[in-house]
Amino acid sequence: MESPGPLAVSHLFYPNKMVRIVLLAMEEVMGRNGVNAVLNLSHLRHLVNNFPPNNFDRQISFDEMGGLMHALDEMYGPRSGRGLALRAGRACFKYGLKEFGPVLGISDLAFRLLPLNMKLKVGANVFAETFNKFSDQMVKIDDAEDRFIWNITQCPVCWGRATDQPCCHLAVGILQESLYWVSGGKNFDVQETACIACGDEACTIVVDKKALD
Ligand SMILES: [Zn+2]
Numbered sequence: 064m065e066s067p068g069p070l071a072v073s074h075l076f077y078p079n080k081m082v083r084i085v086l087l088a089m090e091e092v093m094g095r096n097g098v099n100a101v102l103n104l105s106h107l108r109h110l111v112n113n114f115p116p117n118n119f120d121r122q123i124s125f126d127e128m129g130g131l132m133h134a135l136d137e138m139y140g141p142r143s144g145r146g147l148a149l150r151a152g153r154a155c156f157k158y159g160l161k162e163f164g165p166v167l168g169i170s171d172l173a174f175r176l177l178p179l180n181m182k183l184k185v186g187a188n189v190f191a192e193t194f195n196k197f198s199d200q201m202v203k204i205d206d207a208e209d210r211f212i213w214n215i216t217q218c219p220v221c222w223g224r225a226t227d228q229p230c231c232h233l234a235v236g237i238l239q240e241s242l243y244w245v246s247g248g249k250n251f252d253v254q255e256t257a258c259i260a261c262g263d264e265a266c267t268i269v270v271d272k273k274a275l276d
Contacts, residue, residue: 075219092150107131119197128222211269218231218259218266251273
């Protein structure tokens with residue numbers, strides 16, 4: 064059984080807008096009743112049928128976000144929970160793009176005309192900056208020759224959790240969909256290789272720059 068990790072108390076927050084995006088994405092994947100059941104099982108009962116407002120106020124703690132992801136696994140089991148979190152992550156990107164795309168310039172023609180390798184590079188940095196600027200999630204990118212290494216040093220997805228396997232599937236799904244969008248419909252190998260919930264220093268997601276198809 065998973066038990067809360069030692070760092071369960073968080074003074075780190077996600078803005079309402081990002082939590083709203085996560086819940087809309089979960090609703091798309093699981094239906095309203097599914098989301099409400101997960102919210103009920105977590106410490107976010109007050110959000111049942113009452114999603115956060117669409118603003119940048121940092122009001123949902125990392126404890127609550129980690130608890131939400133934990134509740135998803137509790138309810139469906141780790142295997143199905145993983146599948147749902149990956150799909151919800153992919154849906155998050157779509158809602159996120161609508162909210163943040165115009166602000167960040169990645170919906171512009173100039174961005175779309177860049178060659179793929181530059182689009183991946185610029186896109187990854189812009190995407191990391193979005194989290195660093197608007198939330199307490201900290202992302203640092205290592206740009207290696209053949210891969211991007213996406214390091215999350217303050218991670219809401221697994222906050223307070225202790226798992227045997229990396230569990231930030233929501234983050235993996237978001238990256239998968241962002242790569243799909245940036246590349247105009249290609250799939251990439253995206254693996255979480257280290258996770259704070261497993262005792263690692265950061266949640267590390269490795270993206271192979273060469274598309275699978
Ligand atoms: Zn994590």
